Amino acid sequence: MSRNDNISMSVIRRLPRYYRFLSELNEQNIDKISSTKLAEIMNVTASQVRQDLNCFGGFGQQGYGYSVSQLKEEIQNILGLNNNYKAILIGAGNLGKAVAKHMNFEKLGFELIACFDCNEEKVGKKLNNLTIMHDSLLDEFCQNNKINTAFLCIPRVCVENVLDKLYGYGIKNYWNFSHYDIARKYSDTLVENVHLSDSLMTLCYKMNNRDKIL
Amino acid sequence: MSRNDNISMSVIRRLPRYYRFLSELNEQNIDKISSTKLAEIMNVTASQVRQDLNCFGGFGQQGYGYSVSQLKEEIQNILGLNNNYKAILIGAGNLGKAVAKHMNFEKLGFELIACFDCNEEKVGKKLNNLTIMHDSLLDEFCQNNKINTAFLCIPRVCVENVLDKLYGYGIKNYWNFSHYDIARKYSDTLVENVHLSDSLMTLCYKMNNRDKIL
DNA sequence: TAGATTGTTAATCGATTAACAATC
DNA sequence: TAGATTGTTAATCGATTAACAATC
Structure with a gap:
């Protein structure tokens, strides 16, 4: 084929x-x-x-x-959209929530099976059908579940610490919303980066150069 | 230069x-x-x-x-990051909120000066320092303020209707999170699209083809 | 001056487009 | 069969890389 x-x-x-x-x-x-x-x-x-x-x-x-x-x-x-890759969300802040609620994961080859946050106030609250868990439960969860992917919706400075753990548990695929360079640290990972600020800066450039572009 | x-x-x-x-x-x-x-x-x-x-x-x-x-x-x-382009946010759902709270617009050449939503329940609530306004106030606001850009965080099916208005008021720059094809309808617009699902599908492909890629 | 590193031209590589023979 | 449209090869275009002369 x-x-x-x-x-x-x-x-x-x-x-x-x-x-x-x-x-x-x-x-x-x-x-x-x-x-x-x-x-x-x-x-x-x-x-x-x-x-x-x-x-x-x-x-x-x-x-x-x-x-x-x-x-x-x-x-x-x-594309492999019929897959059912198990994903966990790290970071249930605004961006994490938006991602979780906004995307139709089943149609995109994924299933979101858990979400974690380091903020005690968020822990226990619901996100879709999931209860937000504290980061400290990550180890246990990773040991007991087969996880294919992590969606990282945490600030850049928090990534390395979590990443080391996740990688340690064999997670090698990342949807990364931070500017942390995952593939540089772990070269056998597959990473899709979403750099929202890069996109906005590009719009800014276009606006500054409207005449050249259009 | x-x-x-x-x-x-x-x-x-x-x-x-x-x-x-x-x-x-x-x-x-x-x-x-x-x-x-x-x-x-x-x-x-x-x-x-x-x-x-x-x-x-x-x-x-x-x-x-x-x-x-x-x-x-x-x-x-x-890039023109020293600009202060006036932007409005259309759609204060999860994604719109995430975008508004997550980005440091001033450092990216923009200032978010208003946000709109069609949902009465959201109207009146605060988003950053802004009060969410009902879509029906859009006309008035656009007439009284110089707006350079609109950030579209609304479902695809809602875009055309709003877009027609915004374009009518001379807004020709869009940061678009929907799959609606703005530039096709209005060819003198500058658009930056953020297609989150495309990114996730690409990750899915990569995962399916790990051996070929790495 | 000698060493370092740019600015820039030329060579290579890859991606897009054009053309057309194969074939439904 | 004639018309349409693909699959595929060849030509073009653009982007990346290499090389080196200019110069700080």
């Missing part, structure tokens, strides 16, 4: 976007689409669509196009 | 990262750094550092290196 073992991250990062647009088309009960039309909708080139998809297999049919529902499923599988 | 009028977005997106590392070095009272050392710290090539910086000017000194504090300031200026 896979025609190309060395898929570039540029391609990977476009997959969620394909997935979103295909999901929409699917909801609109559109059952076939050509690379040209899909490209139009997504504001990319038809060549890119075909090249991207062909990294993973020949999902289309010459003369016809692509089956929307099939292609959506294929990308779902490529 | 600017040697290159057509800076690529690849370069721009690296600037916040330079800025962060330089800020750290500055806090550690390190006053000079060579492209080689900076590259090492940032895990990039020295060539890239020099190329990137030279898009904007010759900030270094041959035989010596770069002044940390000067370079930090230069990038601060390039």
Whole structure:
């Protein structure tokens, strides 16, 4: 099935976007689409669509196009959204709460099974269906549960301490909202960073250079 | 000063990262750094550092290196972080609250001057130093205040309606947390999108392909 | 002056786009 | 069969890296 073992991250990062647009088309009960039309909708080139998809297999049919529902499923599988990776949330502050409540983890390949905070006031409160636990229970929880991922929503200065523990318990995948550089310390981790301030600074730059950009 | 009028977005997106590392070095009272050392710290090539910086000017000194504090300031200026762009927040849900409380807007070139929500229960409550206002007050507020940017923390389906109003009042810069495609509808807008679910899906892919990646 | 390190040009690498033969 | 559209190769474009002359 896979025609190309060395898929570039540029391609990977476009997959969620394909997935979103295909999901929409699917909801609109559109059952076939050509690379040209899909490209139009997504504001990319038809060549890119075909090249991207062909990294993973020949999902289309010459003369016809692509089956929307099939292609959506294929990308779902490529991304691995049918997984049920167990995740824990570290930090139930504003950001942690937002992340926990805002995301539909089941549709994204994850299940949030616990959340921790160092603040006594938060401990015992509910977050979704979970009761927030104190950081001191982390060790016990990690020993008794298989955890695939940690979502880090704590300040940068707190990360190293927690990370050392989590890594010690074999957790090697992180969704990281801090600026702490996880992969530098532990090179066999997989990390997705969300740098909100970087994004806002980029907007600031664009605003300063409106004329050059538009 | 600017040697290159057509800076690529690849370069721009690296600037916040330079800025962060330089800020750290500055806090550690390190006053000079060579492209080689900076590259090492940032895990990039020295060539890239020099190329990137030279898009904007010759900030270094041959035989010596770069002044940390000067370079930090230069990038601060390039990004426009000394601005005081007036921003309003639309949506004071979990995500909106997290964004409002979590970010240090002043250091990022912005000032949050109001926030709005359509939920009567939230109206009147405080968010930072601001009182959450009902969406129905948006028109009046926009007429009486100069607003540069809107931070959209509302569900996708709610965006178009609000966007039309905001655009009508001349707001053309958006920090967008929804999947609504603002730039498609209004092509003279500047948009920074934050797609949290895309990031998590990418992590999911990486986890599924750990062996290929690491 | 000698050593260090930049600024900048040239070479390489990778990603995107164009073109078209294969085929449904 | 004729028309449409893919899969795939080749061409182009842009970004990264290497090299080195300029110079502090």
